[in-house]
Amino acid sequence: MLRPRSHPYLLRYGRSLRPCLAPPIIRLATGDHSEVSSKADQYARQAEEWTDRAYADAAAYLSHRAALVVTLGPLLEAGDEVLDLACGDGGLGELLLARGLRYRGVDSTPEMVVEGSRRLGARAAIELGNLNDYVPPAPVAATTVFRAIYYARDRQTFFRHAAGFTEKKLVFDLNPRQYRLDDVLAELRAAGLGRVALRPFFVPQTVALPGPVVAVASALERSGPLARLALRFRFTYLVAASR
Secondary structure (H helix, E strand, C coil): CCCHHHCHHHCCCCCCCCECCCCCCCCCCCCCHHHHHHHHHHHHHCCCCHHHHHCCCHHHHHHHHHHHHHHCCCCCCCCCEEEEECCCCCHHHHHHHHCCCEEEEEECCHHHHHHHHHHHHHHCEEEECCCCCCCCCCCEEEEEECCCHHHCCCHHHHHHHHHCCEEEEEEEEECCCCCCHHHHHHHHHHCCCCEEEEEEECCCCCECCCHHHHHHHHHHCCCCHHHHHHHCCCCEEEEEEEC
8 A cells, every 4th residue: 555655646745835746637548448447556556545645635625626516507405416426435425415415426446435435434325336337226416527537438428328317417527628628518418418507626636725825716716717717727627517
């Protein structure tokens, strides 16, 4: 098992402004199973305390993400169930459960499923499964996919698949420098998810910011042209797609 001192991706800096290094973004071509396997092996080795290791300030980052899962697009209400595909160790589940939602996590790495089950216990179901094929036992209010949309074998097919069991909205993050936004919007429309709400996401994964700076970053997400300019260089969109 890798420890923070032995691997640059796993360094943590508390709430300081020093960055930790993030794993490289993997851009996968359809059918490239070798890179998928390599990434899965990496996740298996790092499953223990994944959330704490993957984010410089997990609480700030995941709290903001959870708030937008609830409020972006159709509003989620207490008792609604969220299906979190590629859930890792279920770190987001803690924040969604605290908001009165029900949570079901799915990950393709057995070690992550073990860690997620340990983290959430009887409060949530954590299952082994692939986001391309998994179908929940009953429809869910929302489906989320974070830092994993590139695992879809075919995005439009995946969007149509998720739409079949998602009642309110599909929420995912999108790097507009990696994927053309117009292409993704067209694929969502073809899958029957034509109502789309976009929100820039400026709380960083790899830098821990003081609370007041996090508040400023969140406010800048609604700054219109300035936010769109920032997205040309870094950061991502959160996308909430519904019928």
